[in-house]
Each structure stands twice: as structure tokens, then as C-alpha cells.
Amino acid sequence: MKTNAKKWIAPVLVLAGLGVAGAAIADRDDVRALKGAKITLVQAIQAAETAQGGQAYDAGIDDDSFKPEYEVSIVRENRSYDVRVDAVTGEVLGAREDNDD
Numbered sequence: 001m002k003t004n005a006k007k008w009i010a011p012v013l014v015l016a017g018l019g020v021a022g023a024a025i026a027d028r029d030d031v032r033a034l035k036g037a038k039i040t041l042v043q044a045i046q047a048a049e050t051a052q053g054g055q056a057y058d059a060g061i062d063d064d065s066f067k068p069e070y071e072v073s074i075v076r077e078n079r080s081y082d083v084r085v086d087a088v089t090g091e092v093l094g095a096r097e098d099n100d101d
Helices: 002-036 041-052
Strands: 055-062 071-077 079-086 092-097
Touching: 002 055, 002 071, 041 055, 041 079, 041 092
Parallel strands: none
Antiparallel strands: 055 071, 071 079, 079 092
């Protein structure tokens, strides 16, 4: 039994290390995106709530595009929406219903 456990220790440690390294890279990307933002997260939430007519329950900086954007999750009439807000101008770029449940 001890031999089988030893076989799994190295792969588990390698995978755990990759997970931590991936999180560190994501954090750096988020910091870089946030440095480019001209509006605050609170302002982005307010813009998204006004545009979508609902209540925010989650929000964060999104570094997947070429310029910083906030993604705000809004609930309205028992439906969830993801609203993208330009982190430089504060303009609401779009919204889509979130059906990922």
C-alpha cells in the first residue's frame, strides 16, 4: 500500500504547483488590467445595474480582452445576466443571459 501512495505523491505535487502558478499569472493579469482602469468597480456595478435594471451579485475585472473591462453579474426577474463594462470609459458594452447553471 505504501508503494502505491509514493507513486501518486510526485504527480499530485506537480499538479498542485501548476495550479498555484496559474493563479499567480491570472492575478498579475488582473492587476495589469486594473491599472488600466479609469473607473472603479463600484462605478462599473452602478452602470451595469442601471443598464440592465437589476441587482448585482458578483463583479470583477476581466483581462480576456485587449482593453480592461469589468464583468458584472446581474439578477433581474429570476434571470442572471453578465454585463460587460468598459473599465476606461464606463460605457456598458453589452449584456447576455447567463445560462451556465
